[in-house]
Every structure is written in structure tokens, then in C-alpha cells.
Amino acid sequence: MSLETEQMNEMHWLMEMLHTIDVGLVVLDRQYNIQIWNGFMENHSGLLPREVKGKALFELFPEIPKEWFVRKSESVFMLKNKAFTIWEQRPYLFKFQNYRPITGTADYMYQNTTFIPLMSSTGEVTHLCLIVYDVTDNATHKKDLEQANSELEVLSQTDGLTQLFNRMHWESCLKSEFKRWQRSANPSCLVMIDIDKFKNVNDTYGHVLGDEVIRHISEKIRYHVRETDISGRYGGEEFAVLLADTTLENAQVFAERLRREIENSVVKYNDIDLKYTISLGVAEIDESINNYEAWIECADAALYRSKENGRNKVSLHPKQG
Numbered sequence: 001m002s003l004e005t006e007q008m009n010e011m012h013w014l015m016e017m018l019h020t021i022d023v024g025l026v027v028l029d030r031q032y033n034i035q036i037w038n039g040f041m042e043n044h045s046g047l048l049p050r051e052v053k054g055k056a057l058f059e060l061f062p063e064i065p066k067e068w069f070v071r072k073s074e075s076v077f078m079l080k081n082k083a084f085t086i087w088e089q090r091p092y093l094f095k096f097q098n099y100r101p102i103t104g105t106a107d108y109m110y111q112n113t114t115f116i117p118l119m120s121s122t123g124e125v126t127h128l129c130l131i132v133y134d135v136t137d138n139a140t141h142k143k144d145l146e147q148a149n150s151e152l153e154v155l156s157q158t159d160g161l162t163q164l165f166n167r168m169h170w171e172s173c174l175k176s177e178f179k180r181w182q183r184s185a186n187p188s189c190l191v192m193i194d195i196d197k198f199k200n201v202n203d204t205y206g207h208v209l210g211d212e213v214i215r216h217i218s219e220k221i222r223y224h225v226r227e228t229d230i231s232g233r234y235g236g237e238e239f240a241v242l243l244a245d246t247t248l249e250n251a252q253v254f255a256e257r258l259r260r261e262i263e264n265s266v267v268k269y270n271d272i273d274l275k276y277t278i279s280l281g282v283a284e285i286d287e288s289i290n291n292y293e294a295w296i297e298c299a300d301a302a303l304y305r306s307k308e309n310g311r312n313k314v315s316l317h318p319k320q321g
Contacts, residue, residue: 024094024111024132027118030077032057032070035127044096044109063095076115077125083115087139098136110139159233161211162218170232171292174242177230178292181285189251189284191241192299193221193258196277196311198237209269213276216267224258240299248284248316255280255314263312279306283317 024044027036033056037049045052047060058066076083085093087110096109112135118127157169165173174190181188195201195217202210214237221231221239230242243251259280267274281303289295298317306313 023134024130026057026130026132028057028073028128028130030126032073034060041094041132045094061094064093073115073128076117076128080117080119080125082117085113085115087112087135091139093130093132106136106140109134110136161214162233162239164218164221164239165230165232167232167234170230170234170240170242173230173232174240174295175292177242177244178285178295180244186245187247187284189243189246189248189282190295190299191243191251191255192234192281192283192296192303193217193239193241194279194303194307195237196279196307198276201274201276205269205272205274209267209272209274212269213267213274216265217262217278220258220261220265224254224261240296248282251282251284252314252316255282259312259314277312279303279311280314281306281317282314 021038022040024040025036025038026034026041029035033054034052035054037047037052042048052060058064058069072083072085075081092108092111093113094109094111096111098106098109112133114131114133116129116131117125118129120126157165159166164170177188180186195213198210198213201213214233217239218233221241225231225241225243228244230244232240234240241254243254246254259278262276262278265275267276281299281301283289283295283298283302285295289298302315302317305315309315
């Protein structure tokens, strides 16, 4: 075999490899016209090499942000260094459909792209090579893991029966609000809520109906609070609502509205219609309260007064001068 034949074979093999390799290969000239378009790009775009050769990249693929792409490419042309873009920064360069069955949840192919300068024999960068990697599997797995971790975090903060915050997370929020009040001195109120004679409900009807009552009041709390309010299950039948940026008077309005709503409600379970009431205590934070634990004690003391005075009442913690 002659040297010329060997060189021709090597060139043929090289071109075959570049055409069939499982990454995208695109070569652009200085005007961003396409010069080389391999099989990966053909398969995913549906465009043959002869159909794209000499055509402007941005006309064929208007989804590519021209200003960003040119700015990134010009640094490669001028500095003669590689550049990269990853899917976390930009999900894709070419908007290809995702056809991979394993990662069918992704609408489009996630891509990493390498920008490589191609120099002539004189050392001048005359062309730009783009290598496009399909990273849909990795991206999808990472997104699924992040979603799972996010859902796990929510579950770790949530009381299973009520779907309100659990005590640990709610107290953490209250502690943060206390620190915020120390900086801003904006009004903020804490409402403690307790179901009246809840033990009698469990003793008379059983814990199944008791759970229905707890779910019922939780739904009413979620309905009446604002998005910025933080509500949680503090204990068995005791609940707490943090009303940020709320005066004592407005907190009392909220508490009375919730009390009346519960008083006029009926919990239905099988053939049982059950009415119940709640007692509430409200405390606005002020200079006499030294920490968030003392804030809870003040609201609890007001709640205890509601219990002492006949239940189904709202009591306010007096401000101390």
C-alpha cells in the first residue's frame, strides 16, 4: 500500500469518525456561517450537511441568543483559548428535542458546549469549532435529586396530620422573627390556639374523630392566614400563628374571626355531627420580652386566661411599660 493510499485511508477514517461520533461537531467561519455539520447534528436537527453549509448559524437557529454567542465566540477568536458553557448556565445551545427514553421527562436535550479556536498555518484563528455534548441523563438525574431533596426538606418541616409547620421549624421561624424585630421594631404578634375540651372528644368519640377535628381546625387556619404568616402545630391540640408586621388590634381581629368560624362550624364524620370551640391568646412583642421563648410564654398566659374565663374566647397579653 502506497503512502498516498494510507494517507487517504486515514483521512477517510478520520472523517467517518467525526461524522459518526456521539457528540455534535460544528465548524463556523469568522462570519458564523456553518462549514462542517456532523452526523450527530444532522440526526437531531433533521438538517443535512449540504443544507446547512454556508448558511448563517443565527438564521437556521434563531433560539441561539446572537449577542451572547458572539461575545463568547469573539473572546475565543481573539485570545485563542477555549471557552465553555454548561447546562446549569444555559440549558441548551441548540434546541433539540429529547428522544432518549430513559430521560423522557425532559422536553429538550440538555447540552454542554465547548468552543475551540481553529488556527490556520499562519497562526491566525480563522474558524470556530463547537463540540456539543448531550448531558440530558446527568441533568435530569441532578434535577430529580434536587426535587427529591426539596420535597424531603418540606416533609421534614411539616406536621403530617395537619400539613402545617411542625414545632421545630415553626420555633425556628419565630426565633428569626424575634431577631428581625430587634433590628426593625416593626409590630409583630403571636397567636396561640387550643381546642377546648379536646380530651372529651377523644374519650367520647375516639382518636379517629379527634384527628378529624385537628384536620378541620388546620384547614380553617390555612384559610384565614396570609401567605406571609407562619402557622404551625405546637402540640397535640395546640396551634400557633405568627403574624408578622401586624399590630395587636389587627391580630385580635384575626383571632376573633377564626374563633367565630370554628364556633359556627360542624365536623361531620360518618353519622356524627360534632361542634367544638377554641380558646386563643395573643401577644404583641415589645421591649419587655427578652427572647422568643418569653414571647411564647406571654401568648400562652393570655391563652390560659381565655381558658379560665370560660373558654371560646380571645385574650390579649397586656403590654408592660
